[in-house]
Amino acid sequence: xxxxxxxxxxxxxxxxxxxxxxxxxxxxxxxxxxxxxxxxxxxxxxxxxxxxxxxxxxxxxxxxxxxxxxxxxxxxxxxxxxxxxxxxxxxxxxxxxxxxxxxxxxxxxxxxxxxxxxxxxxxxxxxxxxxxxxxxxxxxxxxxxxxxxxxxxxxxxxxxxxxxxxxxxxxxxxxxxxxxxxxxxxxxxxxxxxxxxxxxxxxxxxxxxxxxxxxxxxxxxxxxxxxxxxxxxxxxxxxxxxxxxxxxxxxxxxxxxxxxxxxxxxxxxxxxxxxxxxxxxxxxxxxxxxxxxxxxxxxxxxxxxxxxxxxxxxxxxxxxxxxxxxxxxxxxxxxxxxxxxxxxxxxxxxxxxxxxxxxxxxxxxxxxxxxxxxxxxxxxxxxxxxxxxxxxxxxxxxxxxxxxxxxxxxxxxxxxxxxxxxxxxxxxxxxxxxxxxxxxxxxxxx
Numbered sequence: 001x002x003x004x005x006x007x008x009x010x011x012x013x014x015x016x017x018x019x020x021x022x023x024x025x026x027x028x029x030x031x032x033x034x035x036x037x038x039x040x041x042x043x044x045x046x047x048x049x050x051x052x053x054x055x056x057x058x059x060x061x062x063x064x065x066x067x068x069x070x071x072x073x074x075x076x077x078x079x080x081x082x083x084x085x086x087x088x089x090x091x092x093x094x095x096x097x098x099x100x101x102x103x104x105x106x107x108x109x110x111x112x113x114x115x116x117x118x119x120x121x122x123x124x125x126x127x128x129x130x131x132x133x134x135x136x137x138x139x140x141x142x143x144x145x146x147x148x149x150x151x152x153x154x155x156x157x158x159x160x161x162x163x164x165x166x167x168x169x170x171x172x173x174x175x176x177x178x179x180x181x182x183x184x185x186x187x188x189x190x191x192x193x194x195x196x197x198x199x200x201x202x203x204x205x206x207x208x209x210x211x212x213x214x215x216x217x218x219x220x221x222x223x224x225x226x227x228x229x230x231x232x233x234x235x236x237x238x239x240x241x242x243x244x245x246x247x248x249x250x251x252x253x254x255x256x257x258x259x260x261x262x263x264x265x266x267x268x269x270x271x272x273x274x275x276x277x278x279x280x281x282x283x284x285x286x287x288x289x290x291x292x293x294x295x296x297x298x299x300x301x302x303x304x305x306x307x308x309x310x311x312x313x314x315x316x317x318x319x320x321x322x323x324x325x326x327x328x329x330x331x332x333x334x335x336x337x338x339x340x341x342x343x344x345x346x347x348x349x350x351x352x353x354x355x356x357x358x359x360x361x362x363x364x365x366x367x368x369x370x371x372x373x374x375x376x377x378x379x380x381x382x383x384x385x386x387x388x389x390x391x392x393x394x395x396x397x398x399x400x401x402x403x404x405x406x407x408x409x410x411x412x413x414x415x416x417x418x419x420x421x422x423x424x425x426x427x428x429x430x431x432x433x434x435x436x437x438x439x440x441x442x443x444x445x446x
Contacts, residue, residue: 060120062362065317127154251276315362
C-alpha cells in the first residue's frame with residue numbers, strides 16, 4: 001500500500017463536495033488512494049507531509065475531450081487559419097503517416113502537459129489507427145505518466161471515395177471496428193470504483209461513419225456497459241450537413257440512433273438549440289465543452305449557461321492540440337468563464353462555477369462520482385496551487401483562481417501518488433520525451 005500523505009495547513013480548500021464546502025487552514029489525510037479525512041489539525045504517524053501553506057487546494061481537474069495524438073501537429077501552417085472541414089483536410093494526410101511510436105510519444109506529451117495544469121483524469125478520443133497503431137499505445141502512455149484515463153476507441157468508416165471527408169487510407173471496415181472495440185474493452189476496461197482506466201466506444205462523427213455503425217456502436221456499448229462518445233453540432237457546417245444528409249438536426253439524429261442517456265457524452269455541442277438542450281437534460285446526456293478549440297476554429301460560443309440552467313451535465317475539454325495548440329485545462333476553464341460573460345454578461349458565470357465545471361462537472365460527465373470532489377471516501381486526486389506568487393499578488397480572494405491565479409500546479413496527486421511535485425514530474429524524463437517529440441515532428445515535416 002502507498003504511504004499515507006498529509007496535506008497540511010492549506011490556506012483554502014475548495015472541496016466541490018455536495019455542499020460546496022470551503023475550508024481555511026485545514027488538512028487532508030490520504031491513505032490507500034482515498035481521502036480519509038478533511039479538517040483542522042489532522043495527524044497520522046509516519047505520513048509524508050506536504051506543506052500547503054500559501055496554497056489553494058482543489059480536486060484534480062477533469063478533461064472530457066482530447067485527441068492526444070495531435071500534440072505532434074501543433075500550429076501546422078496550412079491549418080492555422082482554416083475552418084473545421086478545411087482544417088481536417090489539411091491534417092489528415094499528415095496523420096496518415098503516424099505509427100505506434102507517434103501515438104505513444106504524443107500521448108505522453110499531451111498527458112504530461114495536462115498534469116502540469118492540474119488535470120488528474122483525462123479522456124481521449126482516438127479515431128484513426130494508421131500503420132499498426134492501437135488504442136493501447138495511449139493506454140500505456142497514461143500509465144507511464146500516472147494519470148487516470150478514459151480512452152475511447154474511435155473510428156472512421158466513410159472515406160473520400162464514398163463521399164466522406166477523410167482519405168480512404170484512414171478509414172476502417174465497420175466489422176473490424178466493432179471487433180476491435182470488443183477486444184480493447186475486454187482487455188483494458190475496469191469498471192470498478194477507483195479505476196485507473198475505463199474504455200469507451202466513440203465513432204468519430206456523424207459525417208465520418210454510417211448510420212448503421214452509430215447504431216451498432218450504441219448497442220455494443222450497452223451490451224458491454226461502457227460509455228459512448230462522439231462529436232456533435234460543432235459548427236454551422238455540421239448543422240447544414242445533418243439537415244442535408246439526414247433530414248434532421250444533430251440532436252434528433254443522435255436520439256434516433258440511441259445516442260442519448262447518462263452513458264453518453266458529446267463533444268462541442270456549440271450549435272444545440274433549445275429543444276436539443278431540453279432533450280439532453282431530460283435524458284442525462286453529457287457535453288464536453290471545448291472553448292479554446294471553438295474559438296480557434298471559429299465555431300462559435302456554446303450555450304453553456306443555458307445548458308447548465310436546464311440541468312445538462314457539462315464538463316470541459318481541451319480538445320486536440322492541433323485545434324487548440326495547448327493543453328492547459330486551467331486556461332480552458334478561464335476561457336469558458338470569459339466566453340459566457342462576453343456573450344451573456346459579466347454575471348453569467350463566476351470563477352467558482354467555471355472551476356466546478358472543470359472538476360466535479362467533468363467527473364459527472366464521465367460517470368465518475370468517485371472523482372472531481374474532495375470528501376471522505378473519494379479518490380485522492382488533489383491539485384495544490386501556490387497562490388503566493390506574482391499571479392495572485394494583491395488578490396482579495398486567492399480562491400478565485402481563474403481571475404487571478406497560477407496556470408501551473410505546484411503539486412498533483414492522482415490516486416494518492418504525487419504525479420507533479422514542486423512543478424516537476426519526478427517519475428518522467430520530460431526532457432527526453434520532448435526531444436523525441438520534436439524529432440518526430442521534424443520527420444513529419446519532411
